[in-house]
Amino acid sequence: MRAFIELFKYRFHVHPINRIKGAFTKQIWLADWKGHQVIYVNCSRTKFKKRCLFGITRLEQLQGPYVTRLIGLCHDKVEMVAMYYKHGSLRRLDQLLKQPELSHYNNIQTRLQLSVDYVKIMNYLHNSPVGILVMCDAAYLGRLLSQFLITDDLRLVVNDLDYTPDVTQENGILCHQKKGLGKFVAPEERWPNISTYSYDEKVDIWKLPAVVESLLDGVNRSSFAKRELRKMMETCHATNPEQRPTANEVLQELLRVQQLIINN
Numbered sequence: 001m002r003a004f005i006e007l008f009k010y011r012f013h014v015h016p017i018n019r020i021k022g023a024f025t026k027q028i029w030l031a032d033w034k035g036h037q038v039i040y041v042n043c044s045r046t047k048f049k050k051r052c053l054f055g056i057t058r059l060e061q062l063q064g065p066y067v068t069r070l071i072g073l074c075h076d077k078v079e080m081v082a083m084y085y086k087h088g089s090l091r092r093l094d095q096l097l098k099q100p101e102l103s104h105y106n107n108i109q110t111r112l113q114l115s116v117d118y119v120k121i122m123n124y125l126h127n128s129p130v131g132i133l134v135m136c137d138a139a140y141l142g143r144l145l146s147q148f149l150i151t152d153d154l155r156l157v158v159n160d161l162d163y164t165p166d167v168t169q170e171n172g173i174l175c176h177q178k179k180g181l182g183k184f185v186a187p188e189e190r191w192p193n194i195s196t197y198s199y200d201e202k203v204d205i206w207k208l209p210a211v212v213e214s215l216l217d218g219v220n221r222s223s224f225a226k227r228e229l230r231k232m233m234e235t236c237h238a239t240n241p242e243q244r245p246t247a248n249e250v251l252q253e254l255l256r257v258q259q260l261i262i263n264n
């Protein structure tokens with residue numbers, strides 16, 4: 001049974017409080033729903049409705065521990081109500097963990113767990129029930145991190161699935177068609193290679209070292225963890241995408257290092 005409600009019947013109970021983001025594709029509001037703080041997302045701009053509906057449908061298809069919790073949705077109006085994650089996006093992690101009430105969580109254990117969660121989510125997307133999904137809205141690190149939210153207990157969910165094409169359905173994908181992308185993206189994603197290739201989920205694997213490095217930064221034993229992970233991270237940067245590991249292989253290595261940290 002679907003755990004969320006058909007929003008069109010209940011939308012009059014949703015009262016926007018303030019706008020979190022008058023974003024490019026969507027309006028994101030903190031709202032009140034029967035005394036609960038929730039997020040209300042409205043995709044009213046005609047130009048982006050299709051893309052936004054795609055994202056909402058993906059969230060619906062992938063409901064579970066790895067994605068933002070949906071409360072209600074309305075396909076016709078391209079609106080949804082979702083759980084409000086007060087800690088915000090992964091992009092804010094450093095600021096968040098500097099806050100006095102959370103600073104005691106700013107340690108290698110928390111940061112390794114977030115790295116494990118990130119790679120688990122990638123593994124889930126690459127083996128999802130609706131195809132091999134690639135996180136395409138990720139041309140630079142900050143952009144990629146902004147697609148993930150931090151839960152109240154400092155775990156991770158993926159939130160923005162608007163641009164997650166299926167490799168199998170589209171016989172290879174093409175995320176960007178622009179010049180000037182830096183080394184954060186895989187060689188096959190960069191100009192002029194993009195004119196000759198279509199590519200697959202291994203573009204996500206290329207980005208893993210930069211993400212994990214940023215998550216592990218700046219705490220006691222960061223260098224130890226990074227040293228232990230170095231070999232695996234190097235293989236993520238194989239020029240030939242086929243030689244890069246799968247998300248699951250990276251995950252096993254992260255779990256090994258997590259165990260080392262726990263035991264020492």
Ligand SMILES: Nc1ncnc2c1ncn2[C@@H]1O[C@H](COP(=O)(O)OP(=O)(O)OP(=O)(O)O)[C@@H](O)[C@H]1O
Pocket residue numbers: 020021023024025026028039068082083084085086088089146147148149159160162
């Ligand atoms: N459920 C939520 N709880 C808390 N914050 C949220 C939630 N949903 C979105 N946000 C905040 O809004 C930001 C943007 O969300 P999202 O990635 O879905 O929009 P976007 O489509 O990328 O916006 P843009 O149109 O700029 O590309 C997130 O990074 C996060 O800070």
Ligand SMILES: [Mg+2]
Pocket residue numbers: 137146147160
């Ligand atoms: Mg986004």
